[in-house]
Amino acid sequence: MPNRPRIISLGMSLEASVYSPAVTPIDQFVRTEGDGYFARYPFLAAGSALRTRADWTALVHYRAIPGGPVPSADYRQMTGTILAAVRDTLRADGPVDGVLYDIHGAMSVVGVDDPEGELAVRIRELVGPDALISASMDLHGNVSQQLASTVDLITCHRLAPHEDVLDTVERSATNLIDRLLGPGRSDPVITAWIPVPMLLPGEKTSTRVEPAKSLYALVPEVEARAGVIDAGLWIGYAWADEPRNHAVVVVTGDDRSAVVESAELLAASLWRVRDDFEFVAPTGTLDHCLDTAVHSTARPFFISDSGDNPTAGGAGDVTGTLRELLRRPEIVDGSVEVVYASIPDPGAVEVCVLAGVGATVSLRVGAIVDDTVAPPAEIDGTVEHIVHGDPAADTEVVVRSGGLRLILTARRKPYHLESDFLRNGVDARAADIVVVKIGYLEPELFAMAADWLLALTPGGVDQDLSRLPHTRIIRPMVPFDEITEEPDLSARVLEATGRVAV
Secondary structure, eight states, rough: SSSSSSEEEEEEOOBBBBBBSSOOOOGEEEOOHHHHTTTOOOGGTOOOHHHHHHHHEEEEEEOOBBBOOOOOOHHHHHHHHHHHHHHHHHHOOOOOOOOEEEEEOOOOOOTOOOHHHHHHHHHHHHHHHTEEEEEEOTTSSSOHHHHHHSSSEEEEEOOSOOOTTTHHHHHHHHHHHHHHHSSTTSOEEEEEEEEBBBOGGGGSSSSSSHHHHHHHHHHHHHTSTTTEEEEEEOOOTTTTSSTOOOOEEEEHHHHHHHHHHHHHHHHHHHHHTTOOOSSSOOOOOHHHHHHHHHHOOSSSSEEGGGOOTTTTOOOSSSOOHHHHHHHHHHHHSSOOOOOEEEEEEEEHHHHHHHHHHTOOOEEEEEOOOOOSSSOOOOEEEEEEEEEEEEETTTEEEEEEEETTTEEESSOOOOSSSHHHHHHOOOOOGSSSSESSSOOOHHHHHHHSSSSSEOOOOOSOSOOOOGGOOOOOOSSOOOSSSSOSSSOOOOOEOOTTTOOOOO
């Protein structure tokens, strides 16, 4: 190997609910490669320390906001493109020393149980046993034994909300380069993999609160141990129904005893607090949350419309909450000012754009994709604001009806930032109530909220898992079952690329 190892980056990133009637075809993915990929990560910018330590080639990467499952043909097209790019670069430039495998880990594909694991195997077949593969993942991803057995290094987020996304990818890249340039380059990385029979929604496992706060604080302590390279604790993805959907602990390193002991410590620590996880905020039905918000003096009061959260895989256009807002007398008469973000409906947006700001419109909105909860909502209102050009939403429109300001979008978009509202001429801080389709509040919204509640609304990412028909996960599983006997949380040790448990 030359002094500067040759590394390729590639991958696909999607979190997809099988309980959403939506699908995520290839045209909903953003494809990047070359400078477009490097632009995402400042630590891989030209001239950066990581960039100068290796010869980097950014191959194809696909990324989409969370949604429904990917059709099989679209998945095959994307993986075919990625694998063709690997073949081309191998033919043109020879073998590679490393692969940065940039994935989420919760992509659901029709007819495929482990899409990220399957792709990793095919990449391994091309790059050979001597190349090192380092995977960067979301902690809500799924680490099958196939995936853990195929990559050499693996890491995931340590914060939820995921304020450490860039840190995670940088750690993955750093681990890869350090290994390639270090004295242990030719030694197989030891991996300890432990499945834990738990499957919880992210809104119960936020690292803002206990027990996840202390649990995830253990991870960097474990990583700092002699003989350990990295440690990860994956909660898994609750809104898919595959055998790989469960919590997992993975520790990698060079000292077998340290790796095994560390993994078993993390797994035991997770299992010990299995019954202590609670929602990150007080919860209730939508009616309860609205009643509480209306009578509260805290302003702005945020309500999370969690069952249709587009950042977890919801279709984003469920209308149950909107229909309730439109019938509330205190909102209808304008005595309570409410902002609702958002409903994607390109047809309704087009009507508003054609009518123009100040026009009165009568609209039927939403339930285009997911009409399982409620039919489209009917709203008579005034077009207050129109803005074009947001990369996710395309066109955004604000329609006022009584005390309600509804944000409509041409494409599905989560509202995580104060600037999302200000761009639309909406001062969310001045509202009485702000309702957002989200789970736990993202950092800026959390800071803005004088108080907030998590509404347990129905939808493709229903927080009440008992209402969802999981049939293929490995049972028994917390919280679906009461487990009275201690599960086997001993580490399965994987010691060589393409290896099997020993």
